[in-house]
Amino acid sequence: MDVHISLHGRGDLAAQVYRQLLDAILDGRLRSGERLPPTRDLARGLEISRNTVALAYDRLVADGFLVGRAGAGTFVSAEPVRGRAAPKGVVRPRPVWDDLPLPQPMTPARYDFRAGVPDPRLFPMETWRRLVARELRVSAAGYGDPAGHEPLRAAISRHIGLSRSVHAGPDDVLITNGAQQALDLIGRVLIEPGAVVAVEEPGYPPARLLFRSLGARVAGVRVDGEGIDVTAIPGEARVVYVTPSHQFPLGTPMSLARRAALLAWAERRRAVVIEDDYDSEFRFGERPLEPLQSLDRAGRVIYVGSFSKTLLPMLRLGFLVAPASLAPALRAARQLSDWHGELPTQAALARFIDEGLLARHIRKATREYAARHAMIAEALAGDDRLLPLPSTAGLHLCARLAPDVSVRPVPELAVESLEAYYGGSTPEPGLVLGYGGIGRDAIPEGLRLLRSAMRRERRS
Numbered sequence: 239m240d241v242h243i244s245l246h247g248r249g250d251l252a253a254q255v256y257r258q259l260l261d262a263i264l265d266g267r268l269r270s271g272e273r274l275p276p277t278r279d280l281a282r283g284l285e286i287s288r289n290t291v292a293l294a295y296d297r298l299v300a301d302g303f304l305v306g307r308a309g310a311g312t313f314v315s316a317e318p319v320r321g322r323a324a325p326k327g328v329v330r331p332r333p334v335w336d337d338l339p340l341p342q343p344m345t346p347a348r349y350d351f352r353a354g355v356p357d358p359r360l361f362p363m364e365t366w367r368r369l370v371a372r373e374l375r376v377s378a379a380g381y382g383d384p385a386g387h388e389p390l391r392a393a394i395s396r397h398i399g400l401s402r403s404v405h406a407g408p409d410d411v412l413i414t415n416g417a418q419q420a421l422d423l424i425g426r427v428l429i430e431p432g433a434v435v436a437v438e439e440p441g442y443p444p445a446r447l448l449f450r451s452l453g454a455r456v457a458g459v460r461v462d463g464e465g466i467d468v469t470a471i472p473g474e475a476r477v478v479y480v481t482p483s484h485q486f487p488l489g490t491p492m493s494l495a496r497r498a499a500l501l502a503w504a505e506r507r508r509a510v511v512i513e514d515d516y517d518s519e520f521r522f523g524e525r526p527l528e529p530l531q532s533l534d535r536a537g538r539v540i541y542v543g544s545f546s547k548t549l550l551p552m553l554r555l556g557f558l559v560a561p562a563s564l565a566p567a568l569r570a571a572r573q574l575s576d577w578h579g580e581l582p583t584q585a586a587l588a589r590f591i592d593e594g595l596l597a598r599h600i601r602k603a604t605r606e607y608a609a610r611h612a613m614i615a616e617a618l619a620g621d622d623r624l625l626p627l628p629s630t631a632g633l634h635l636c637a638r639l640a641p642d643v644s645v646r647p648v649p650e651l652a653v654e655s656l657e658a659y660y661g662g663s664t665p666e667p668g669l670v671l672g673y674g675g676i677g678r679d680a681i682p683e684g685l686r687l688l689r690s691a692m693r694r695e696r697r698s
Contacts (some may be wrong), residue, residue, distance in 0.1 A: 243284060251286050255294035263303050263314055274304065274312045338447055347652035349684030350675035353487060353634035354517070356547055357674050360603045365595060369586040377582045384573035386413025386557070387584035393591040394543075394557055402515065403532045404541055406559040412568055413557050415579055417516060417544035420558040421445055421479075423575065424540055425452045427567045428477055428510055436475040438466050440659035440666075442486045442514070445479050458661045461485055465492030468499040476509045483518040483526050487659050487670045488636050489629030494527055501530060504538040511539045517547040519600050522608040523630035537561035545587070547633060547674075548600065555579070555587060610673035610681060611635060617685050623692050624669070634672040639692075645669065648691045651684065 243258045245251055262268040274280075277295060281288040295312055298304040306312050330336075385391065391411040398404040414420040429435060431453035437446050439458030449456050454477075459470050466480055478500070482492035492500075504511050513530045531541040544556040560568055572578070590596050615635060618626045624637040636656060639645070645653070652675075656668030669688075676684055 243280075245284060245286070252290045252293040252297075255280075255284070255286075255291060256297050259294065259298060260301075260303060263298075268314050270314050270316050272314045273310075274314070276311065334451060334453070338451060340447065345652075348650040349652065349680055349687060351651070351653045351671045351673070351684060351688075352675055353654055353670045353672035354547060355672055355675035356550065356633060357603070357606070357677070358550055359677075360599070360606060361550055362595065362599060366586065366590070369589050370582060373582040373585040373589075377585060382578045382581045384412075384569050384578050385409075386411070386578065387581055387588060390584045390588040390591075391557075393588045395559075397591055397596065398541075398543065398559070402518065402526075403528050404559060405532055406541075410559050410562070410565070411557050412560065412565070412572060413555070413579055413584060414572070415554040415576070416546050416551075416556040417514060417542050418444060418448065418556075419575070420542045420544075420556050421448055421512065421514075422452075423568055423571045424477075424510075424512060424542075424558065424560075425449060425454070426571045426575075427564060429454050433477070434472055434475045436466075436471045436478040437661070438480055438485065439661060439663055440487060440656065441479075441661070442481065442516075443659060443661070445514070446661050449477075449479070456661065458663055460663070461488060461490075463490060465490070465496040466500065468496065468503050471503060473507065475507070477512065478504065478509060479512045479514065480530075481514045481516060482530055483515050484629070484631045486514075486516065487634065487656065489627055489632065489634070491527060491631075497527065497530055497533060501534055501536070501538065505536045509538065512542060513539055514542045516542075516544055517632040519548050520604045520607050520633065521631045522604070522611060526631070531559060537563065540564070548596070548603075553583060553587075555583065606678075607633060607673065610676070610678055613678060613681050614671055614673055614685065617682075621689065623689075623694070633674040634670055637669050637671065639667040639669065640694075641667070642695050643667070644693050644695055645688070646691050646693060648687055651687045651691065653688060 243255060245254050259268070274295070277288050277291040281291045284291070295304060299306055302317070303315055304312050305315050388408060390413060392408040394411050395406045395408050398406065414423065425448060429449065429452050433454050434457055435449045435454040436457050436459050437449070438461050440461065441458070446456050457472050457475060460467050465482060465485060471478060480492070480500070482497060484491060500511060503509070511530060515529060518526055529541060531539045541559040542556070545553060546556065549555070558568070615626050618624045618637055623640045623643045626635060626637045629635045638656070654670040656670055657665035659670070673681070
């Protein structure tokens with residue numbers, strides 16, 4: 239048992255011990271079947287008489303919360319105890335939280351076509367365990383640098399320099415708990431309440447909701463075949479969030495002309511562009527266009543990356559690369575938020591990158607995801623109810639539905655609707671099909687179920 243008991247004054251000490259043990263049982267800190275320390279040991283630790291503790295135990299036994307077993311000790315009753323809820327209270331959150339449509343987790347399905355889910359079976363878990371175990375043995379205790387483990391920042395700067403042509407040194411990289419925390423830190427540093435933030439429409443819902451939660455007025459800007467329509471960005475916007483390498487969820491890359499136009503717009507308007515390069519590691523075609531960050535000459539782009547898609551979401555590892563003028567504020571925001579991430583995990587990832595294991599994993603995973611992508615694209619190409627959109631990267635592809643087609647829910651099938659990625663404008667019907675969470679052997683049957691779930695609506 240590891241429940242803290244604090245005695246105040248001399249009063250009725252047995253009653254104090256009774257009340258605090260009862261609270262621990264009712265709150266669930268002491269669980270059914272858990273063994274309590276002998277009365278002699280607890281009395282010694284509290285510096286009170288053994289009889290006082292015994293009296294408290296006896297009262298809890300009489301009330302049915304504890305049970306004594308001869309020769310074994312005293313245990314929390316095996317009968318389930320309903321935990322007590324916190325007071326309902328009258329304090330209300332800011333109004334934005336009353337109507338924020340937070341995403342709900344999808345229930346597991348046999349045929350999982352959810353977007354953005356990597357295949358854990360491709361990850362070299364045994365190698366990762368070895369690296370983490372080593373770091374747990376050698377890592378020093380104490381607080382670390384809010385910017386993250388320096389060898390990891392150096393490893394990331396080299397990796398993204400080679401693979402994505404991002405211009406960054408170790409001091410330009412800040413480690414985060416995934417891309418979502420990176421966006422949160424950027425928002426804390428840049429977004430004033432009431433400020434306008436432009437996002438892609440359709441686009442990544444968690445980013446849109448995060449900016450709203452920070453008090454921003456979020457403006458959806460339509461996306462066409464070349465990327466975000468720069469001419470439609472509100473003039474008062476001071477932050478623009480984009481996914482130029484592999485637009486989420488449509489999958490199309492932003493053209494070079496559109497990238498140049500966006501950078502010129504940001505310089506004229508003194509705005510900041512957040513470039514989320516969330517899954518560009520998995521490419522099935524030609525080398526991608528240069529990221530906005532490498533084309534930026536005015537220091538207007540913040541580059542955000544994540545290992546949640548490349549490796550595993552549970553690792554919660556991401557990073558951002560910001561202009562030097564923002565680095566001190568972002569570092570301070572990280573320190574005020576949660577100080578730093580898990581240093582052993584960061585150190586393990588640094589070795590994973592430096593030993594060439596990340597590059598090897600990406601090559602292996604890319605081959606597998608390319609095969610799944612091709613299977614789905616080929617299967618959909620023969621169905622006039624779906625129009626697959628061009629895509630040569632990532633963990634998902636998007637397909638527009640014919641105007642007269644609807645999809646009914648199927649319990650064994652997890653598939654996302656394109657409509658869910660729109661924030662305000664009239665959505666276009668379609669499906670977002672991920673292939674990280676479903677193996678090649680299951681794809682044919684999963685697509686068969688999908689076809690059977692599609693229905694043509696009769697027109698009057």
